[in-house]
Amino acid sequence: MRINIRPFAAIFMAVCLASCITLNAAAQQVTLTCTAIPESVFPGDPVTVTATAKGLDPRLNAIYSWSGDGVIGNGASATVATALLTAGGYTVKAQVKEGPPGKEGLRPDEIATCSKSITVKGFEPPTISCSANPNTIQPGGTATITSVGVSPQNRPLTYSYSAKTGTVTGSNTTAVYSSVGATNGVVEITCNVSDDKGHTVSAITSVTIVKP
Numbered sequence: 001m002r003i004n005i006r007p008f009a010a011i012f013m014a015v016c017l018a019s020c021i022t023l024n025a026a027a028q029q030v031t032l033t034c035t036a037i038p039e040s041v042f043p044g045d046p047v048t049v050t051a052t053a054k055g056l057d058p059r060l061n062a063i064y065s066w067s068g069d070g071v072i073g074n075g076a077s078a079t080v081a082t083a084l085l086t087a088g089g090y091t092v093k094a095q096v097k098e099g100p101p102g103k104e105g106l107r108p109d110e111i112a113t114c115s116k117s118i119t120v121k122g123f124e125p126p127t128i129s130c131s132a133n134p135n136t137i138q139p140g141g142t143a144t145i146t147s148v149g150v151s152p153q154n155r156p157l158t159y160s161y162s163a164k165t166g167t168v169t170g171s172n173t174t175a176v177y178s179s180v181g182a183t184n185g186v187v188e189i190t191c192n193v194s195d196d197k198g199h200t201v202s203a204i205t206s207v208t209i210v211k212p
Contacts, residue, residue: 030055032096032112036080040119042153043087047080049116051094060098060110068092080118087122091115124152125199130191136208137179143207145175149193160192177207184209 036049049066053076056062066073069090070081080092093115099107130147137143145168149157161168161175166182168175168189177189187207194200 028055028057030096030098030110030112032094032114034092034094034114034116036092036116036118039117040121041082042121042123043085044083047082047118049078049080049092049094049118051076051078051096051114053096053112055112056096056098060100062096062098065095065097066093082120085120087120089117089119091117123155123195123197123199125201126151126155126157126193126195128191128193128201128203130189130203130205132177132189132205132207135206136210138212139182139184139209140178140180141209142179143177145170145177145189145191145205147173147175147191147193147203149173151195155195155197158194160194161189162192163187163189179207179209182209184211 031054033052034049035052036047038045038047041047049071051064053062064073064076066078068080070085071092072079072081073094078092078094080090093113095111095113098110126149128147128149130145132143132145134143145161147159149159151157159171159173159175161170163177165187166177166179168177170176179187185208187209189205189207190202191205192200192202
């Protein structure tokens with residue numbers, strides 16, 4: 001009796017091929033790459049870090065974990081709460097493990113890690129310029145002092161003024177200088193601006209007091 005072995009050979013090759021594919025998939029090394037958008041921020045600005053894994057077996061569980069200052073992870077992505085971070089560099093770390101349900105990361109090639117550095121920049125101090133109008137007055141006269149303050153990161157600003165002689169009244173972008181009690185001549189008026197982060201800068205303008 002002659003037996004046709006071709007069907008059995010085809011079945012054997014199919015089983016072997018399926019087994020080889022399964023073994024190769026199981027043995028594939030898992031890798032993880034971290035990216036941050038953006039990488040440099042000011043305190044309070046949002047940062048999103050994404051972990052991209054390769055070599056995962058879709059039949060197994062993939063569990064992500066995150067660590068770092070202000071890091072809040074949610075699966076393959078995390079956010080960094082930068083509002084309470086001081087200026088400097090920080091590292092965000094991620095890990096992925098895979099394996100059967102309840103038995104994640106049984107082998108070293110089922111675990112991968114990555115890290116990403118981000119930079120928190122310090123707020124820049126404001127700038128100020130000021131002027132007097134008119135810049136020449138008579139004894140007892142007044143002049144309007146106008147300040148222009150700019151915060152590069154749009155922080156809230158507070159203004160103040162002082163003069164060597166006479167008085168300045170006002171705490172906004174405009175103030176009034178009174179020469180009552182001041183001697184004739186050039187009087188320097190200092191304009192100050194402060195932001196909510198403790199930065200203070202000053203500019204000087206002048207008013208000339210002349211006899212009528």
